[in-house]
Amino acid sequence: MSKSDKGFLRQFSILIAGLCLLTLVLIATAITIYDHEPAETNPDTAKAAAARLAPAGDVYAGNTGRAAMEAAQAAAAKAAASQVAYGGTTDGKTIYNHLCHTCHTAGLLGAPKLGDKAAWAPRIAEGLDTLIKHATDGYTGPDGNHMPAKGGNPALTEAQIKAAVTWIVSQAK
Numbered sequence: 001m002s003k004s005d006k007g008f009l010r011q012f013s014i015l016i017a018g019l020c021l022l023t024l025v026l027i028a029t030a031i032t033i034y035d036h037e038p039a040e041t042n043p044d045t046a047k048a049a050a051a052r053l054a055p056a057g058d059v060y061a062g063n064t065g066r067a068a069m070e071a072a073q074a075a076a077a078k079a080a081a082s083q084v085a086y087g088g089t090t091d092g093k094t095i096y097n098h099l100c101h102t103c104h105t106a107g108l109l110g111a112p113k114l115g116d117k118a119a120w121a122p123r124i125a126e127g128l129d130t131l132i133k134h135a136t137d138g139y140t141g142p143d144g145n146h147m148p149a150k151g152g153n154p155a156l157t158e159a160q161i162k163a164a165v166t167w168i169v170s171q172a173k
Contacts, residue, residue, distance in 0.1 A: 077154060085155035092167025095160055099151045100168065110145025112172075120172035132165050 001009075086098050096104070096114070103111040112119035123131060136158065138149035150156045151164075 083155045084157060085153050085160060088157070088160075090159050090163040092163040092165075092170075095156070095164040096167060099153055099156075100164055103151075104168065109147075110141065110143060111147070114168060115171045117172050120169065124169055124172065128166065128169060131169065132162050135161050135165050 086095060089095065101114070103109060104114045107113050112123065134147050136150060139147040141147075150161060156164075
């Protein structure tokens with residue numbers, strides 16, 4: 001064997017020994033990390049996460065799917081209705097500022113603007129009870145204007161709707 005071959009074998013042997021040593025260090029490190037990993041405290045955590053994600057991955061087909069989707073929508077509407085909007089306040093101005101101003105400031109969807117006496121006069125003539133009913137149940141007028149039910153917030157209570165409508169009407173008188 002030549003001197004250069006002996007040098008190559010010596011360097012190659014050192015490289016292999018170094019890689020073996022590195023492998024042993026990495027294995028020891030992995031074992032140490034695995035031993036110090038905290039145990040799962042609640043075995044139902046994975047099941048709960050899977051349950052939360054399941055509706056996004058479900059496939060609904062046919063009448064069964066339609067019924068399931070309608071039931072889910074009804075449950076969501078019921079959950080939203082059980083919550084009280086804006087901390088339960090019955091201050092009409094506060095409710096207007098949080099919700100109604102979006103349409104009634106800019107006149108979106110044909111909504112009469114706040115304080116526009118000419119636009120509000122025929123509506124006020126129908127009576128406050130009719131305005132409250134339209135605000136509660138929703139309304140589409142003959143001219144195509146549209147008022148969504150509860151202003152689009154199903155969490156509003158009847159008292160909150162009445163307070164908001166009363167305040168808005170008072171601004172147009």
